[in-house]
Amino acid sequence: MECSVDVFVGNSTIIDPEIYQLWVDGNSSHEAADILQQRGILQQWGANMDLLMSDVLDHYRTFHMLEKTLHTPLKSTAAGEWTFQMEADTQQLLIEKYYELDDVVVREVLGKKLSSRHRKDLDEVSEKTAISLRSCRRQFDNVKRIHKLVEEMPGHIVHNIQHNFLLSAELSKKYAAVVFVAVNRFETNKRKLQYLNFGDFYHCAHQMIVHWSSTASCHATSVRNQLETETEIETDLDVDRGFLHDLREVRILLDKEKEHKHLVCSQLKGRLTDKIYADMESSFKTHSRSLVSLAGNLNRSRELRSLFVDLVERCVEPLRQARWTSRDLRLFLDYYTPAGVQLFKSDSATALVWERYMKVISSCLVKIYHN
Incomplete structure (x- = not known):
């Protein structure tokens, strides 16, 4: 035999x-x-x-x-627990490739609870994305593993992921965006948001991590809020609650609407087509109130979670109907933000809060405005 x-x-x-x-x-x-x-x-x-x-x-x-x-x-x-002897470069290749993410797969699981029930639904994700079920499960499990380990860690999320999983900066940023969306429970799966891809959410999440988080370099919180948070462990997975609280002060722009409109229109005259300029001038009140009202309500957890839905409903859709281009939107925001700062000249603290808010909102709006 x-x-x-x-x-x-x-x-x-x-x-x-x-x-x-x-x-x-x-x-x-x-x-x-x-x-x-x-x-x-x-x-x-x-x-x-x-x-x-x-x-x-x-x-x-x-x-x-x-x-x-x-x-x-x-x-x-x-x-030194690697089962087999191999070069450091080979170990790094194994790690990086194992934690690779397919954007189309991540988009399908983004914003969902990383539960066993959703893991069972990955066959639908596999069919929709044409990515094998085994790969979908690997990616889901890796996201869940990283989320579980770094969720409660203080400090910078990207650094924590890089340090604990030995991943490249770029791949760590992808995981950081997914974890940030999950921790803050942002709504990402409404029908109105289906046109947005993972790259859109990735960009917006990192804008918020850099500029709105508790570890952001330019804090504009009040002294009271600073004292309240001094003893707390800061992480850039948390949106700065003091900043969100102070955002309520920007509502004063609603009372200075005429001055704000005059400043913006005087700068945009000749820079936009006659049609878009006429629409901007006639609809300024609507566009401005959407942005200011959104800022004033972000201190409520429910409003923060629905940020992307509100941006699409209140800003993106009306501008699409008016046939604005991405360039038109960018130009408007470039002059709209500093005009608001100018109106806060007697209140430098609120001016900083407004700039901090609009820096992220402007970047996100331009990114998600697919026209």
Whole structure:
């Protein structure tokens, strides 16, 4: 009775990046071998299908044994717990590829609870995005793992992710955006928001992290709020509550609407087409009140959670109907914000709050205004 045994003996582990990518993408060993065959690897190496299948299976066994290590890369690296000996560059490649995210998959899970119930629905995500179910599950589990570890950590979210999972800055920023949206429970799945992609939310989340969070460099909170938060552990996953409280003061712009309109119109005359300028002039009250009212209500948790819905309903949709271009919107905001600052000249603290608010809102509006 004949018995066939494949034996591999070695010291330093060799990782084939192409096969590893196929594994990360969720392909089975047979699917991976078929893909490699279609890419012409048998002709390239003068091998047969049995040898290719044996090689793929050997790599897959290694990847499965390494997977537990990849769940805690910092701990495993610091403790020297990698199952196989390999170069530091190879370890970094394994980690980075394992935590790769597909934007279309992340968009589908963004804003949803990272629960077992939603994990069971990933077959629908897989069908919709044409990404394998195994890959969808890997990405979902990685997001959940990172969220659970860094949610309560003080300090900067991107740094915390980089440090604990040894990821690149760019990939850490992606995870930071997902965690920030989840922690603050932003609504992202309403029908009106379906046209927005992950890149839109990624951009907006990082604008808020940089400018609105508790660790943002330019605080405009009142002395009372500063004293209240001195003993709290700050993290840029939290929106600065003092800032949101102080935003109520910008409502004074509603009483200075005529002056505000005059300042903006005098600057935009000749910079916009006659049609858009006429619409801006006649609709200034509507556009301005939408932005100011939104600011004044953000201190309420419910209003903050519905920020993206409100931006689309109150700002994006009316401007689309009036056929503004992205350039028109950018020009309007470029002059609308400093005009408001000018009207707060006797109240420098509120002027700073207004600038801090509009810096993020302007950037987000221009990003999500797909026209």
